[in-house]
Amino acid sequence: MRRVAVVGVGHTKFGKRDAGWRDLVQEAGKLAFDNVDNLEPKDIESFFVGAAQPERFAFLTHVAPLAAEMLGITPRKIIARTELACASGQAAIRYAYAAIAAGLTDIAMVVGVEKMFMPDMLEAQSNMTCVLDREWDGVNGLSAPPFFAMCAQRHMYEYGTTREQMAMVRVKNQKFASKNELAQFYGKEFTVDQVVNSKPVSMPLCLLDCSGITDGGAAMILVEASLARQFTDTPIYILGTGQASIGNLINGLPGLANWDACRIAAEEAYRSARITPDDVDIAETHDCFTISEIIEYEELGFCKKGEGGKFVEEGQSDIGGKVVVNTRGGLLGMGHPLGATALSQAIELFWQFRGEVPKYRYVDGAEIGITHNLSGSASVHSIMIYGRG
Amino acid sequence: MEYRTVKIPDKINLPTMLDFYPLQTEKWTRVSRFFENLKEGKLTTTQCKACGKLHWQPRIVCPECMSDDLEWVELPKEGKLHAFVESIVVPLGMEQEMPMLVGVVDVSGLLISTKIDDAKLEDLEIGMDMELKVVRVEDGKQERYWYRFRPKK
Numbered sequence: 001m002r003r004v005a006v007v008g009v010g011h012t013k014f015g016k017r018d019a020g021w022r023d024l025v026q027e028a029g030k031l032a033f034d035n036v037d038n039l040e041p042k043d044i045e046s047f048f049v050g051a052a053q054p055e056r057f058a059f060l061t062h063v064a065p066l067a068a069e070m071l072g073i074t075p076r077k078i079i080a081r082t083e084l085a086c087a088s089g090q091a092a093i094r095y096a097y098a099a100i101a102a103g104l105t106d107i108a109m110v111v112g113v114e115k116m117f118m119p120d121m122l123e124a125q126s127n128m129t130c131v132l133d134r135e136w137d138g139v140n141g142l143s144a145p146p147f148f149a150m151c152a153q154r155h156m157y158e159y160g161t162t163r164e165q166m167a168m169v170r171v172k173n174q175k176f177a178s179k180n181e182l183a184q185f186y187g188k189e190f191t192v193d194q195v196v197n198s199k200p201v202s203m204p205l206c207l208l209d210c211s212g213i214t215d216g217g218a219a220m221i222l223v224e225a226s227l228a229r230q231f232t233d234t235p236i237y238i239l240g241t242g243q244a245s246i247g248n249l250i251n252g253l254p255g256l257a258n259w260d261a262c263r264i265a266a267e268e269a270y271r272s273a274r275i276t277p278d279d280v281d282i283a284e285t286h287d288c289f290t291i292s293e294i295i296e297y298e299e300l301g302f303c304k305k306g307e308g309g310k311f312v313e314e315g316q317s318d319i320g321g322k323v324v325v326n327t328r329g330g331l332l333g334m335g336h337p338l339g340a341t342a343l344s345q346a347i348e349l350f351w352q353f354r355g356e357v358p359k360y361r362y363v364d365g366a367e368i369g370i371t372h373n374l375s376g377s378a379s380v381h382s383i384m385i386y387g388r389g
Numbered sequence: 390m391e392y393r394t395v396k397i398p399d400k401i402n403l404p405t406m407l408d409f410y411p412l413q414t415e416k417w418t419r420v421s422r423f424f425e426n427l428k429e430g431k432l433t434t435t436q437c438k439a440c441g442k443l444h445w446q447p448r449i450v451c452p453e454c455m456s457d458d459l460e461w462v463e464l465p466k467e468g469k470l471h472a473f474v475e476s477i478v479v480p481l482g483m484e485q486e487m488p489m490l491v492g493v494v495d496v497s498g499l500l501i502s503t504k505i506d507d508a509k510l511e512d513l514e515i516g517m518d519m520e521l522k523v524v525r526v527e528d529g530k531q532e533r534y535w536y537r538f539r540p541k542k
């Protein structure tokens with residue numbers, strides 16, 4: 001396998017944007033090209049677009065060539081759009097990585113994008129209800145908020161996790177997001193009381209326990225490692241990956257409070273990068289809901305099973321803790337434009353390793369970072385490990 | 390400026406595939422027996438005759454052993470509440486059901502998701518006994534049935 005480097009990135013403002021699907025592609029793409037030296041759109045051999053539901057949110061399909069055309073890219077090796085619901089962006093990064101590692105292509109661009117605000121927001125809500133098996137779970141009213149609310153209920157029931165511990169995840173991530181100008185929820189901080197007393201969505205989850213509906217785009221340029229210095233003096237590298245999928249319908253899952261696929265994906269990611277959880281300095285995990293981050297601490301091996309609530313309460317996931325989690329603000333603070341989220345996470349590590357983040361969230365000396373996405377009914381967990389060297 | 394007006398209908402019927410309920414007849418699915426049985430008040434599923442695996446959802450191929458020799462079995466009409474939630478996140482066409490009680494019921498070891506009828510949030514607790522309730526889904530075009538659960542009386 002060949003080594004793969006990330007040499008340039010672009011990240012649009014996330015939020016309720018006065019912009020359409022293809023505007024977000026152009027914004028992110030331009031930022032990425034502006035971020036690298038000696039690279040033109042025509043140099044991109046392969047192109048991957050992470051987009052979860054352009055069919056429903058923008059009524060567009062076959063979107064990879066549309067995005068390529070918007071950016072003047074004419075791929076001659078591989079072009080595809082990837083869909084893996086909330087992990088669609090990581091699927092795109094993963095395929096670019098796999099293609100370069102395998103020697104099928106040397107220079108690839110990944111764009112992740114989602115335009116989620118619609119004139120009728122009920123329609124947007126409805127779109128998210130077919131992410132779970134529409135015919136056997138979605139039909140029963142199960143979309144992400146009620147599903148993850150039941151995960152929270154079971155985690156509280158089985159492990160004694162508290163409502164306040166869940167709120168602490170939002171407080172921590174919001175603290176980072178409040179100073180991040182790219183974040184949907186920039187400029188605001190929340191207290192535990194504010195989270196717990198926000199509007200009930202699917203109890204025990206309230207509005208501030210949930211990541212938002214968000215517009216956003218992001219882009220990355222990946223190359224075979226020996227080429228990296230042509231494009232930047234400070235590339236970062238992909239060190240390993242892991243991915244696992246168990247079940248889909250609720251009956252097929254290992255459990256609501258136990259995400260075995262996350263543990264299995266993490267074990268494979270650590271093995272492939274030849275590291276242990278103790279080597280991880282910084283983590284970008286999929287906090288689509290506050291409870292998600294708590295379960296992820298456990299399954300990613302940062303703490304024992306059942307002790308995720310305690311982990312956040314003790315500050316182990318904050319600056320100065322065992323592993324700093326979600327310094328950009330997480331999905332909770334940044335918003336969650338489905339196809340762009342995984343790229344936003346990877347870009348945070350890119351900026352962290354290059355010392356390009358503001359001091360308030362800089363993790364000094366971080367060498368190894370992990371990005372994690374779950375998708376659907378937490379049936380799939382996707383993990384990539386990045387390093388400074 | 391003078392414009393020619395292009396009219397778009399201000400209302401269209403809810404497209405069939407956006408109403409969330411599965412298509413149920415023989416013409417559209419090979420597990421139509423499930424819906425026929427449901428109409429008779431029976432919650433059924435498939436069980437593999439080769440390896441004994443009890444499935445949920447019903448299938449035409451056993452995912453454990455790839456056998457297609459499956460039989461229909463009736464499930465108990467009762468189960469225990471495994472998890473539940475009151476949700477205000479409601480898809481198109483279900484607005485009138487808001488807020489909605491949704492849960493997972495353990496029926497013979499199968500974890501079956503369901504809407505919960507005839508209850509308020511404060512009536513519910515993990516482990517309580519639940520019973521099957523069959524509903525008829527009306528859309529003026531086709532006759533369909535679906536299952537729900539409610540607290541056991």
Ligand SMILES: [Zn+2]
Binds near residue numbers: 439440452454455
């Ligand atoms: Zn079998």
